[in-house]
Amino acid sequence: MDALTVRGLSRNFGTLLVLDDITFTVETGRIATVLGPNGSGKTTLLRCVVGADRPDSGEVLIAGHPADESDPGQRSMVAAALDDIDFFPDLSVVEHLELLSFAHGHAADPVEEVLTELGLDPARDQLPATLSSGQRRRLALASCFVRPRRLLVLDEPEQRLDARGKAWLADRLRREQADGTTVLMASHDTDLIDAVTDLRIELGA
Numbered sequence: 420m421d422a423l424t425v426r427g428l429s430r431n432f433g434t435l436l437v438l439d440d441i442t443f444t445v446e447t448g449r450i451a452t453v454l455g456p457n458g459s460g461k462t463t464l465l466r467c468v469v470g471a472d473r474p475d476s477g478e479v480l481i482a483g484h485p486a487d488e489s490d491p492g493q494r495s496m497v498a499a500a501l502d503d504i505d506f507f508p509d510l511s512v513v514e515h516l517e518l519l520s521f522a523h524g525h526a527a528d529p530v531e532e533v534l535t536e537l538g539l540d541p542a543r544d545q546l547p548a549t550l551s552s553g554q555r556r557r558l559a560l561a562s563c564f565v566r567p568r569r570l571l572v573l574d575e576p577e578q579r580l581d582a583r584g585k586a587w588l589a590d591r592l593r594r595e596q597a598d599g600t601t602v603l604m605a606s607h608d609t610d611l612i613d614a615v616t617d618l619r620i621e622l623g624a
């Protein structure tokens with residue numbers, strides 16, 4: 420079964436044609452990376468895949484079905500960390516993760532494990548506004564890992580991570596893959612791309 424199919428997808432903003440007839444398929448358990456210079460449409464493509472933006476033409480199929488944000492079954496399959504994550508200002512790090520884990524009905528309770536893995540345990544009681552930019556990025560990634568997922572969509576997940584964080588990320592993505600999760604990410608980090616990518620999706624400038 421193909422986890423993700425994008426077919427003939429186009430998106431323009433006014434006269435600017437950002438995505439021009441993009442087609443690709445990602446098989447289950449593969450890691451696909453969207454590559455391209457600044458402004459080439461990587462974020463726009465990921466936003467169209469998760470339903471945060473609508474393409475002008477073309478379609479997105481998730482596990483063979485048209486992408487539909489209002490479908491609870493499909494929503495529960497897709498975990499995303501794009502670059503516009505809003506946190507609840509009055510919920511601490513641990514409260515955020517507990518809320519997400521609970522709301523998505525995760526069978527296990529992975530919050531403590533994920534806090535430790537992401538190095539967020541010392542900041543567990545802090546509010547988002549008091550976190551460093553790297554810690555906020557880690558919280559965004561942690562939010563994906565405390566919930567069930569079959570498709571993981573990440574926009575430049577390496578952003579703001581230190582060297583150890585980047586090494587962890589490559590390892591984590593390989594573990595996601597080993598668990599049968601499909602990954603679609605945009606990245607500029609050649610080490611990460613070379614370490615994990617099965618399928619390269621190149622966008623022009």
Ligand SMILES: Nc1ncnc2c1ncn2[C@@H]1O[C@H](COP(=O)(O)OP(=O)(O)OP(=O)(O)O)[C@@H](O)[C@H]1O
Nearest residue numbers: 432435437455456457458459460461462463464605
């Ligand atoms: N809502 C919008 N309205 C107008 N233009 C937009 C909008 N969203 C994106 N764009 C434009 O579309 C183009 C692609 O943007 P996008 O963020 O998808 O690029 P990107 O490949 O992710 O870039 P980067 O590598 O810098 O993150 C840019 O020229 C951007 O200015």
